[in-house]
Amino acid sequence: MSAHGKLYSEVIRKMSEEWYDGAYFNRKIIFRFGDCDKSKNASLYAVMKLLSELAGEDYERRGLGYEYLLKHGQALLLSRMRFKFVRMPVHTEKVVACTWERFDKGPYFYRDFEIKSESGELLISASSQWFLVDIISREILRPSSLAEGRRQLDPRKSDCPDCEKLKKTGDLPVLGRRPVCYSDLDGNCHVNNAVYGKIAVDYLPEEIRKKKIMGFSINFFIETKQNEMLEICGSETVNGYTLQGMSNSKLRFGCEFVC
C-alpha cells in the first residue's frame, strides 16, 4: 500500500517511527515480549524477521514493493545473510534499525543493515545478498531487469563482513527431523527465511545456546514447501556450530554460528 492510501494520522505516526536519511531507511522499534527468548534477549528469529521486513518496506516505499514486482512477474528472494553481534537487544529496549542498498554485482543485490541503541551504540550489523527471479519459472534474472523505481544506493560497508558462501558438509550427524508447518510459510508459499533461523536455534545444543553468539551466517539454497520434512544435521566447529537442513536429498539451507 502506498503512503497516499493511508490515513493522514497514520502517516504522521509512522513518520515518527520510520524515516529516510538519503539511502538509509530507518525504523525505531521496541523488541516485544514475543520477540525475546527466555533470557529476555531478542531472538535471532525476531532480528532476522525485522531486517527482512525493513528491506521489504524500503523497496515498498521506493515503488518496488511485493505487489509491484508480482505484477511484473518478479520476486526478490534472499540468498545469503551474515550477522555480527556486539550484543542482542533486550526486552523493551528501544532501538533504531536501518538498512541501505549498496550496489548490485553479478546476479546479486547487496544490502546492509545496522541496529543501534537509542544512544547510538552499534548492537548488530548485517550483510545480505538478494536476487531477482521470474515468479513462474523461478529463473534468476539480471539486476538490470528490475525497474529502477526510486532506488538510492550507498556503497558504504557495515561493520559486518560480506556474506560467505557456505558449502555442503558431508557426514554431519543427524540432529532431528523438522516437519514444515503451515505457520512457517509466508506470502510466497514457502518457508520464510527468518524461520530457518528459528529452526537453527531450536536444533543448537543447549551448551552452544548458552554461549554468547558473536556471528551468524546463513545461505538459502532451495525453497522448502509445506509438508516437506527437513532433516537437520549439525556439528561443532572450531569456533562455533554448523547446521544444515536437507529435504528430499537436497540442501535447503546451511548456517554457521560463531561463539
Added chain:
Amino acid sequence: MADRWFDGTFYKRELTVNYLDCNTEKKVFLHYIQGIFSEIAGDESQANGHTHEFLVNSGRVFLITRMSFRFLRTPKCNETLIFTTWFRKTEGRFFLRDCDVRSPKGELIASASGTWALIDPAEHKVIEPSALRTGYSEFSELKADSPDCKKIVPEVPLTLLGYRSVYYTDLDLNYHVNNAAYSRVATDFLPPEYQSCEVEDFLINFNKETRLDETLEIRGGVTEHGYIIQGFCDNVLHFACEFVFRKQ
C-alpha cells in the same frame, strides 16, 4: 507520537501488521493477534508498576488461563491496528481483561476477553487477587464483543492428529511454552482445508504448562461450526481450543 499510551482506564497500542505476521493469503495469523493481546496486558501491568521482575521477586506471576476472540474480519498485511485493553473486574480467583482491535478510522475489527490468575511460581498455587494490593484501582466494566471465556469440552471423542515436539523458540521468559505458541501449533494441525478459512470465533484454555523437551500429542475433531484441537502430554491435557469458521 508514542505507539502505546493510556487513554484513561484504557491502554492502547498501535502497530502495523507485517508480512511475516501473515499467512500465505497475506492475512494475519491468529497467534499474532493472541500474542499482542497478552503482551499489551503485560505492558499495562508494567506501566502500573507490576514489572515481570517485580512480580517474580514478589513470588508471583500472572498466567493466562482462558481466552476468547471474535473477528469481524481478518486484518491484512500492512494494515495499521489499534489495540485497546482494559481491566474489567476480578471474579473469584481470576482477573478478567478485555480488548478490542480497531482500524485508525475506528472500525471494530476484532475483540477479545481473557482470564488471568496470579500464581506463586514456586508452589504452583493460585493466589487470591486481593494479594495484589496496588495498581488495579482503574477498571471499566465494559464487556468486549467477544464470547465469554469458557471451559472447552469436546462433545465427541477426538482423533489423534500427530505429535509436536516443544522447541526452544516456543518458550517465553517464564520458561514454558508461550500462550500464543499453542494457537500456532493448533493452526498447524488443522486439516489443510481449514487452515486458511476465516476464523470468526476462537476460544482457548491453558490447562497445564508445557516445558522444553516435552512432546504434545495433538488430537482434534470437527464440530458443528468448526474444529476442536487438544494437546496432551502423558495423557494430561495441556491446552484445548475451538475454532469457529465464518460461513463462506
